[in-house]
Amino acid sequence: MIEKPTYKELEQMVMGLKLETRDFVTTKKLLAQLERKLEIANRDLEQSLERANQMIVEAEIAYLELNQIFNNTSDGICVIDVNSNLMRINNALLNYCGLDADEALNLKCYDLLNNTLCHGPNCPLNLIKAGKTIVECDVKIKTGNGATIPFMITAKPFRGLDAELIGMVADFKDITERKRYEEQLQLSASVFDNTIEAITITDAKGIIEKVNPAFAATTGYTAEEVIGKNHRILNSDHHGPEFYKKILDALIQTDCWSGEVWNRRKNGEAFIKWLSITAIKDAWGQTGHYVSVFRDITDIKRSEEKIKYQAYHDALTGLPNRLLFMDRLEMALAHAKRHEQMVAVMFLDLDDFKNVNDRLGHNIGDLLLREVAKRLKMSCRQSDTVSRLGGDEFTLILPEIQNEEHNAIRIANRINTSFSKPFILNGHEILVSSSIGISFYPVDGEDVETLLKTADKAMYRGKEKGKQQLNLNHLPQVN
Numbered sequence: 001m002i003e004k005p006t007y008k009e010l011e012q013m014v015m016g017l018k019l020e021t022r023d024f025v026t027t028k029k030l031l032a033q034l035e036r037k038l039e040i041a042n043r044d045l046e047q048s049l050e051r052a053n054q055m056i057v058e059a060e061i062a063y064l065e066l067n068q069i070f071n072n073t074s075d076g077i078c079v080i081d082v083n084s085n086l087m088r089i090n091n092a093l094l095n096y097c098g099l100d101a102d103e104a105l106n107l108k109c110y111d112l113l114n115n116t117l118c119h120g121p122n123c124p125l126n127l128i129k130a131g132k133t134i135v136e137c138d139v140k141i142k143t144g145n146g147a148t149i150p151f152m153i154t155a156k157p158f159r160g161l162d163a164e165l166i167g168m169v170a171d172f173k174d175i176t177e178r179k180r181y182e183e184q185l186q187l188s189a190s191v192f193d194n195t196i197e198a199i200t201i202t203d204a205k206g207i208i209e210k211v212n213p214a215f216a217a218t219t220g221y222t223a224e225e226v227i228g229k230n231h232r233i234l235n236s237d238h239h240g241p242e243f244y245k246k247i248l249d250a251l252i253q254t255d256c257w258s259g260e261v262w263n264r265r266k267n268g269e270a271f272i273k274w275l276s277i278t279a280i281k282d283a284w285g286q287t288g289h290y291v292s293v294f295r296d297i298t299d300i301k302r303s304e305e306k307i308k309y310q311a312y313h314d315a316l317t318g319l320p321n322r323l324l325f326m327d328r329l330e331m332a333l334a335h336a337k338r339h340e341q342m343v344a345v346m347f348l349d350l351d352d353f354k355n356v357n358d359r360l361g362h363n364i365g366d367l368l369l370r371e372v373a374k375r376l377k378m379s380c381r382q383s384d385t386v387s388r389l390g391g392d393e394f395t396l397i398l399p400e401i402q403n404e405e406h407n408a409i410r411i412a413n414r415i416n417t418s419f420s421k422p423f424i425l426n427g428h429e430i431l432v433s434s435s436i437g438i439s440f441y442p443v444d445g446e447d448v449e450t451l452l453k454t455a456d457k458a459m460y461r462g463k464e465k466g467k468q469q470l471n472l473n474h475l476p477q478v479n
Contacts, residue, residue, distance in 0.1 A: 098144015
């Protein structure tokens with residue numbers, strides 16, 4: 001028989017039921033919270049897995065892209081571990097070396113490079129292992145076809161995730177064109193330094209940037225004295241602004257100019273040069289520099305002038321010869337025709353000159369001819385021309401004759417008066433006289449040959465009468 005519980009026992013039972021009910025509710029709540037947290041965690045896990053899968057895909061894509069870049073770049077690339085073993089090598093380097101991938105991975109770095117580079121103090125791998133962050137060097141590698149190609153190697157450390165040094169990554173750049181360009185630069189520099197022609201390089205404003213040794217030899221200025229200065233430092237006073245403007249206009253229109261220019265050396269001496277200027281364009285077609293090449297032609301010009309002088313002057317007396325006499329007479333006649341003036345042509349022959357040569361010798365005869373030339377020039381006006389045709393025959397051109405008898409006879413009398421004084425030559429006192437014939441334009445002829453022949457005939461007609469005769473072609477003989 002079950003005993004009836006007491007009030008206290010009932011009260012305790014009720015309290016127990018309340019506690020159990022409360023714990024159940026709490027547990028249920030906790031279970032609901034846990035379920036929500038599990039749902040969130042599961043959702044986060046799914047998202048993380050999705051992101052991880054995406055990262056794997058992206059990494060695979062990046063690897064493929066990098067691998068394509070690695071194998072398709074024109075530079076040769078390889079990875080070498082700290083023990084000199086080849087870990088990776090790209091297609092470009094395989095092709096350069098004439099190797100296949102499997103064969104290459106069994107090689108050491110010195111199988112690719114020359115032993116001197118691999119074992120010497122400049123070995124890229126040793127320098128990387130010693131702490132260098134980048135190593136650059138040039139090396140020649142024998143390719144699969146037997147040719148030798150110059151490469152520039154750029155090596156950098158290759159490290160693992162823990163930053164531990166695994167080896168190095170080496171880039172092999174074919175520098176054949178660069179080497180060829182460097183050789184061309186060296187050749188150009190050699191030509192620049194050793195050419196006998198002076199060279200200046202200026203900027204677009206004419207400021208000198210570089211000169212060669214020949215420039216210093218020609219001008220007397222050292223490179224230090226002219227670099228940074230305007231090229232006008234060489235200008236002389238032979239040319240005006242208009243001359244230089246023509247040069248500038250030609251450079252603007254045709255990018256080049258050449259011609260003769262007078263300059264001045266550092267010591268103040270003027271010299272003439274043959275100058276060639278060329279404009280140098282930049283990649284945008286703008287003139288960035290001018291290159292001037294010149295040579296001193298002063299001696300050449302002097303030689304040309306000497307040859308020209310000798311061609312038109314008598315070697316013994318320095319007087320104009322027949323060629324120059326004829327040319328000047330042509331010009332005098334043309335001028336006289338335009339201005340309706342007269343011209344006198346005088347033909348002079350020394351009397352008994354042969355006796356001087358026979359008695360005293362040809363050396364004294366030559367000295368006499370030189371002195372005769374001087375006295376003839378002193379007896380004439382500055383506008384007159386005295387020439388020697390040869391032997392003891394001289395001719396004179398007297399332009400702008402206003403009165404034929406007065407002017408021509410007066411000059412002829414001056415000549416005879418000057419000859420009245422003896423010539424003192426090497427201790428010999430010599431007296432000579434001359435016979436003179438004169439013809440006039442336009443009275444006696446209108447061309448060179450006629451006037452010269454007429455004056456010659458007039459002279460010989462007078463000579464037939466005796467010494468020191470003056471004979472005008474169309475007038476009576478004058479003694």
